[in-house]
Structures are given as structure tokens and as C-alpha cells.
Amino acid sequence: MNALVHAEGVSKWYGQVSGLNNVTVSIPPGITGLLGPNGAGKSTFMKLMTGQLKPSQGTIRVMDEPIWGNPAVFARIGFCPEQDAFYDRMTGLEWVTALVRLNGLNDADADAAAKRALDRVDLLDAAAKKIGAYSKGMRQRVKMAQALVHDPDLLILDEPLTGMDPLMRRKTIRLIKDWARAGKHIIVSSHILHEIESMTSNILLINNGRIVAEGNVHQIRDLIDTHPHTVYVRGQNPRALARKFLSEDDVLSMKFEKDAVVVETARPDSFYARLTELAASGEAGQIDEVQSPDDNLQAVFKYLVKQ
Amino acid sequence: MTATESTDGAEKAIKPMLHSFKRMSFFEASRRVFDLSLGEMLWSRRTIFMGLVVGGPVLLAVIVKLVETFGMSALRVNGQRVAGFGIFGVMIWMLFLRFIIPVLGVFYGTALMADEVEDKTITYLFTRPIPRGAVLVGKFLAYLACTFLVVLPSVMIVYFLLVPLSQLPGTFPSLLVDLGLIALGLAVYGGVFSFVGAFFKRPLVIGLIFAFGWEQVVLALPGYLKQFTIAYYLQALVPHAMPSDGVASLLQGMFRENPPAMVCLFWLFAYLGGFLYLATRVVEKKEYILEQ
Numbered sequence: 340m341n342a343l344v345h346a347e348g349v350s351k352w353y354g355q356v357s358g359l360n361n362v363t364v365s366i367p368p369g370i371t372g373l374l375g376p377n378g379a380g381k382s383t384f385m386k387l388m389t390g391q392l393k394p395s396q397g398t399i400r401v402m403d404e405p406i407w408g409n410p411a412v413f414a415r416i417g418f419c420p421e422q423d424a425f426y427d428r429m430t431g432l433e434w435v436t437a438l439v440r441l442n443g444l445n446d447a448d449a450d451a452a453a454k455r456a457l458d459r460v461d462l463l464d465a466a467a468k469k470i471g472a473y474s475k476g477m478r479q480r481v482k483m484a485q486a487l488v489h490d491p492d493l494l495i496l497d498e499p500l501t502g503m504d505p506l507m508r509r510k511t512i513r514l515i516k517d518w519a520r521a522g523k524h525i526i527v528s529s530h531i532l533h534e535i536e537s538m539t540s541n542i543l544l545i546n547n548g549r550i551v552a553e554g555n556v557h558q559i560r561d562l563i564d565t566h567p568h569t570v571y572v573r574g575q576n577p578r579a580l581a582r583k584f585l586s587e588d589d590v591l592s593m594k595f596e597k598d599a600v601v602v603e604t605a606r607p608d609s610f611y612a613r614l615t616e617l618a619a620s621g622e623a624g625q626i627d628e629v630q631s632p633d634d635n636l637q638a639v640f641k642y643l644v645k646q
Numbered sequence: 647m648t649a650t651e652s653t654d655g656a657e658k659a660i661k662p663m664l665h666s667f668k669r670m671s672f673f674e675a676s677r678r679v680f681d682l683s684l685g686e687m688l689w690s691r692r693t694i695f696m697g698l699v700v701g702g703p704v705l706l707a708v709i710v711k712l713v714e715t716f717g718m719s720a721l722r723v724n725g726q727r728v729a730g731f732g733i734f735g736v737m738i739w740m741l742f743l744r745f746i747i748p749v750l751g752v753f754y755g756t757a758l759m760a761d762e763v764e765d766k767t768i769t770y771l772f773t774r775p776i777p778r779g780a781v782l783v784g785k786f787l788a789y790l791a792c793t794f795l796v797v798l799p800s801v802m803i804v805y806f807l808l809v810p811l812s813q814l815p816g817t818f819p820s821l822l823v824d825l826g827l828i829a830l831g832l833a834v835y836g837g838v839f840s841f842v843g844a845f846f847k848r849p850l851v852i853g854l855i856f857a858f859g860w861e862q863v864v865l866a867l868p869g870y871l872k873q874f875t876i877a878y879y880l881q882a883l884v885p886h887a888m889p890s891d892g893v894a895s896l897l898q899g900m901f902r903e904n905p906p907a908m909v910c911l912f913w914l915f916a917y918l919g920g921f922l923y924l925a926t927r928v929v930e931k932k933e934y935i936l937e938q
Contacts, residue, residue: 353935389773392933408930414667414775422936424766426686437682441675441774443667485770489667 343368343493343524344388349397351383351548358383360548361397366526370519372535373528375545381528382421384545385497388526389418402493414442417491419482421498421528427471431462431481434470435488442489456488457481461510475502475628483511487518494518496527500534504626505611505618512537531631533568533607567591568607570631572614573599576624583623587613599628672783675776679784680791682771687785687792692757696750696793700800703741707807731817734808735884738824742801743831743880748857750793751835756843756853758785759929766936779926786840786922793832798825820885827883830914834876837918841925844932876917879910 342365351358359380375381386392387399390406390413398405404412426434435453444452457463460480465473470481479502486494496515500508515525515538529535535542544552574580577600584590589606604610618626670678687693710733759782762768771781805821835857842856843849861875872878882904 391769391772392935410775410777412775413773416773418769418773420766420769422766422769424769426682426767428686428689437678438770438774440678440681441771441776443670443775445668 342366343371344399344401344526346384346387346399347397349387349394349399351387351392352395357548359387359394362548362550363397364543364550364553366543367541368524369541370515370525370527370539372539372542373526373545374530374532374535374542375528375551376530379530379546380548381530381545382497383548385418385421385495385526385528389416389495414489415492417486417489417494419486419494419496419499421501423475423478423502425470425478425481428469430467430469431457431473431477431484432466435481435485438485439488444489452488452490453484456484459487459514460484461507476504476507479503480507480511483514492523494523494525494527496525498528498530500529500531501630502628505615505629508534508629509615533611533631567603567605568610568631570602570604570607570610570614570629571596571599572602572626573628573630574624574626579623580617580626583613583617584610589613670776672777672780675780676783676787679771679776679781680787683785683788684791687754687788688795690761692753693792693796695753696796699746699749700797703737703746703804704800704807706737706741707804711807731809731813731820734805734817737804737808738801738828739881739884742797742824742828743884744877746797747828747831748835748861748877750797751832751839752850752853752857754789754793755786755836755839756849758782758789758840758843759934760843760849763934763936768934769936772934778929782840782844782926782929783922786836786925789836789840790829790833793836794829797828797832801825801828823883823885827880831876831880834880834914834918837922837925838876841921841928844925844928873913876914879905879914882910883907 344364344366346362346364349362350360362384373381373384383392387394388401388406390401390409393407400406401412402415406412429437432450432453435456436449439452439456440446440449454463454466457466460483462477462480462484465477470478473481479499483496483499486496494515499515500511503511512534515527519525519539525538527535527538532542540555542553542555543550572580575598577595577598581593581595581600584593584600584602587609589604589609590602591605592603594601602610614626614629617623714729759768762771762781762785768781772778801824802821805824809817838856839849839853842853846852861877864871864875865877865881
């Protein structure tokens with residue numbers, strides 16, 4: 340297989356609005372990160388490569404086969420969408436089992452596969468709980484479970500780390516890397532370079548519906564590091580978190596929001612490492628959610644487009 | 647961090663799956679979508695609405711029963727007292743076949759795909775190795791099971807409330823025909839409106855116009871247009887004699903045609919099969935753009 344996904348002159352318009360603009364790209368095997376700010380066209384590209392949308396122009400092939408109107412290819416693809424949408428009345432196990440049955444497994448095998456997938460995302464203990472009662476992080480993980488339950492060759496993950504706490508992020512990143520080590524392929528989108536970079540150095544940069552850059556992005560990484568990076572941390576004790584954050588010099592500024600603290604850092608790497616340790620130790624109470632708004636990334640994209 | 651999230655960071659080895667995936671037929675895929683959809687549909691808010699709609703005739707039957715218990719007549723046509731099985735027949739035609747069945751067909755049929763799109767859960771079904779048409783057929787079967795489970799028992803309750811014990815043996819075959827007709831009506835209206843739901847942007851409005859505008863007007867007019875309604879064929883299959891108590895029903899009676907039962911059944915099944923096929927074709931070809 341030369342390319343996992345090959346797009347040739349692909350454009351997608353929503354009426355007068357352009358979602359993707361004349362994109363020609365080949366995504367190689369392994370892990371590829373699709374990086375861009377919100378509204379850049381990442382989700383549109385992912386919907387095109389999962390056959391949910393039909394290109395307005397151009398062609399797109401996935402694993403050497405056309406994807407639009409070709410459901411058989413989905414036997415080899417797992418997709419974790421961005422939207423937080425579920426059958427809330429079902430339990431995690433019921434939902435994942437019902438979905439993998441659509442891949443052709445019989446009842447007993449489907450049940451076993453679903454339990455295995457839930458175990459892989461550390462959700463087996465909550466398998467009998469209704470999805471409606473899951474936390475945001477658990478919902479993200481059950482979405483991951485339904486994507487990998489049928490052991491696909493290609494996993495397509497749209498912002499999979501959104502809403503996860505630092506420990507779960509680390510575990511999910513490890514899961515993705517393990518998946519690649521087992522000979523599988525992953526395309527993962529994010530608006531946070533730090534997240535993508537921890538999984539792969541092969542990155543596609545997308546902005547305003549165009550591929551701005553592709554390949555190894557250490558230079559872009561350096562560029563991004565010159566811009567302050569904003570991190571939103573929601574936890575049980577924001578004041579204790581703030582105290583811990585201020586003890587090192589990687590924090591430029593800080594402000595409080597409801598149950599959260601928003602930090603501006605010049606060194607995201609060291610800050611995230613510290614945050615993970617802090618979550619593991621529990622010294623500053625439980626950390627429930629970590630988010631990174633993409634304002635800083637947007638500035639870098641503006642800079643790149645001007646180049 | 648939640649209680650279920652482990653902190654040990656232990657890696658879980660990625661092992662190849664040993665299960666065998668079989669390629670499913672269209673109908674097997676539909677059946678599995680049916681399994682997935684039935685519970686969701688049965689416990690939705692729409693079922694409460696359906697319960698209220700079919701609760702109406704039951705309540706009416708209870709009132710009629712009470713009135714008759716006190717020796718009064720609940721319904722008179724041309725001075726003649728109509729009771730028991732006669733009232734049941736009127737309710738089957740006027741309430742169930744002309745109102746409840748089209749209403750349920752419109753509200754459920756047009757929402758088969760729309761609900762999944764609105765809830766953004768359609769992605770999970772469309773990224774599985776099954777034809778998109780099987781998703782629609784599976785959900786249509788879930789609609790049938792769901793409406794049969796609620797509507798048919800209510801018809802039976804109305805029957806047992808209204809028909810005196812002495813008349814049960816003689817009228818029971820007619821009840822079976824009524825149940826069959828209602829099931830067929832639900833299927834045909836559901837099939838037609840599943841196409842409307844898949845094809846049009848404002849399916850509910852179009853569905854309501856068809857059921858309560860087009861069908862009602864065309865049935866009252868002479869000519870061939872009534873053949874393009876579902877009610878025309880269902881009406882011809884109703885085993886009960888309809889009471890005529892006014893000018894409108896007199897005129898209707900003059901224009902009323904009763905095509906043979908086999909012709910009615912043929913056209914009803916043709917409507918069902920034709921529209922369901924068209925609906926699956928639309929779903930196969932259509933892009934569903936979820937709101938961000």
C-alpha cells in the first residue's frame with residue numbers, strides 16, 4: 340500500500356461556504372497528525388475520507404479503494420468522530436456490542452470484542468453504566484472503543500483527546516502509539532501541536548481548507564514555541580493548582596475562571612509534563628479537564644500563510 | 647479523574663482479534679440495525695406521544711361503556727341506536743384508520759433518519775460495513791415493531807370494552823381483519839413517509855399536508871385522483887358498514903367506490919415496496935451534513 344489516503348484535487352463546498360479547497364495529498368502509512376485551528380477544514384477532510392461526505396470536486400481513495408458509496412471498506416476502518424453524540428440510554432457495553440454486530444460478528448463474539456475494546460480504553464469497570472451517566476472523558480473513551488472494537492487497519496480519530504484528563508491523555512496517546520507499533524495506521528486530528536507531536540512527527544498542517552504544510556514539523560514547532568500557549572485546567576481546587584503552577588518559571592500569566600485556571604505558558608512541553616505529574620500525585624486535588632484554545636495556533640497559521 | 651480510570655499506566659497489548667467477521671446480507675444488516683434501534687425508539691419521547699394518541703380511543707371506549715352501563719345510548723345514526731360492535735367499527739375507521747395511523751406514520755416515518763441526523767448519531771451507523779439502505783430498512787422495521795406494540799393492544803382494549811360478551815364469537819374474525827388492516831396501514835403510511843423524510847427538507851409539513859390535506863380532499867371528490875391515496879384502498883378493505891348521517895356522508899356514499907380486495911392489497915403493497923425502495927435509494931445517495 341503506497342498511501343493510506345490519496346486525495347486528488349478535492350474540494351468541498353457547503354453552499355457558498357468552502358470547507359476544503361483543491362487539496363491534493365497522499366497520507367503515508369503509520370501515524371499522521373492533522374493539525375489546524377478550529378474551522379480549518381480538519382473535520383471536513385475526515386468526513387470526506389470516511390465517506391460521510393462526497394467531494395464537490397476531485398477524488399478521494401482510502402486504502403486503494405474509493406470511499407464514497409463503498410461501505411465494505413469500513414470493515415478495515417475505525418472512526419472516532421468529534422461530536423459528543425450517543426444513544427444515552429444504552430450502557431457502554433450494549434452500545435459498543437450493538438455497533439460491532441454491524442461489522443458482522445455474532446452475539447458472543449461481539450460481546451467479547453466489546454469487552455476487550457472497553458478494557459483497552461480502561462472503561463470495563465463502567466461498561467454496565469448508562470452512557471448518559473458518563474463523564475466527558477469517559478464518553479471520549481467509549482467513542483474510541485467503538486472505533487477500535489473491530490480491530491481495524493486504519494483508525495481515524497477526530498480530536499480524540501478533547502475533554503480527557505492528563506492521565507487519560509497520556510494513556511490514549513500510548514494506546515495510539517501501540518496501535519501503530521502493531522502494524523496499524525492512524526490519522527488523528529487536533530488543534531494542539533503538543534498533542535499531535537507526542538504521537539508522531541508526521542504532520543499535515545491545514546488552514547482555511549488548504550494543506551499549508553506537510554511532513555516533519557520541527558521548524559513549525561519552534562515557531563509555535565515563540566508564541567504563548569494557553570491551557571485551561573478545570574479541577575476541584577483551582578487555587579491549589581495555581582499555587583503549584585506558579586512555583587516554576589514556565590508560566591507567563593494566569594487567570595481564574597469558574598472551577599478552573601487558565602494558564603499562559605511559553606514552554607508547553609515542560610508545563611504539560613508537570614501537569615501530568617500533578618494529576619498523578621493528586622497534590623493539588625483532582626484535575627477533571629484540560630483544554631487548549633487554539634488562539635495561539637491561529638497566530639502561527641497566519642504567520643505561515645503570510646510566508 | 648473518575649473512579650474507573652486506572653492510574654497504573656499499565657499498557658494493554660494489542661493482539662490480533664480471533665473473531666470471524668462475516669459478510670452480511672442486506673436483510674441481516676437491517677435486522678441488526680433493527681436490534682440497535684428498537685430500544686431507543688421504544689423509550690423515546692415519541693412513544694409517550696403515541697401513547698397519548700392511542701389512549702384517546704381507549705378513554706372514549708371507557709366513557710361509552712359507562713354511558714351504556716346506565717342504559718343510555720352513546721351514539722345514534724338516523725334515530726337508530728348504534729352500540730357495541732357498531733361503535734367499534736366507527737372508531738376503527740374514523741379514529742384509527744383516518745387519524746391515528748396517518749399521524750403516527752407521519753411523525754415516525756419522517757423521523758426515521760432525521761432523528762439520527764439531528765442527534766448526530768448517524769455517523770456511527772454510516773461508518774460500518776453495511777449499506778446505508780439497510781440502516782433505513784432496519785429503522786423502518788423498528789418503527790413497525792414499536793407502533794404495533796402500542797397500537798394493536800389499544801385496538802384490542804377498545805374492542806373488549808365496547809363489544810358485549812355475547813357478540814364476541816361472531817365478531818372476533820372481524821377484529822382480526824381490523825388488526826391486519828391497521829398493521830398494513832402503519833406499514834404503508836410509514837413506507838411513504840420514510841421516503842418523504844429521506845427526500846424532502848421539511849418532511850413533517852409535507853407529510854401532514856399529504857395525510858390531512860390531499861387525502862381528505864381527494865377522497866371527497868369524484869374522479870380517479872383518489873387512487874393516489876392510501877386511505878382509498880384502506881377504506882375499501884374495512885369490514886364494517888359505515889353509518890351515513892348527513893349530506894357529506896351521503897355525497898361520499900354516492901362517489902364511494904369499492905375496488906376489489908385483491909386490487910386494494912396489490913396497490914397497498916406496491917405503495918409500501920415502491921416508496922421504501924425509493925427511500926433506500928435516496929439514503930444511499932444523499933449526503934447528511936451534520937450541524938457543527
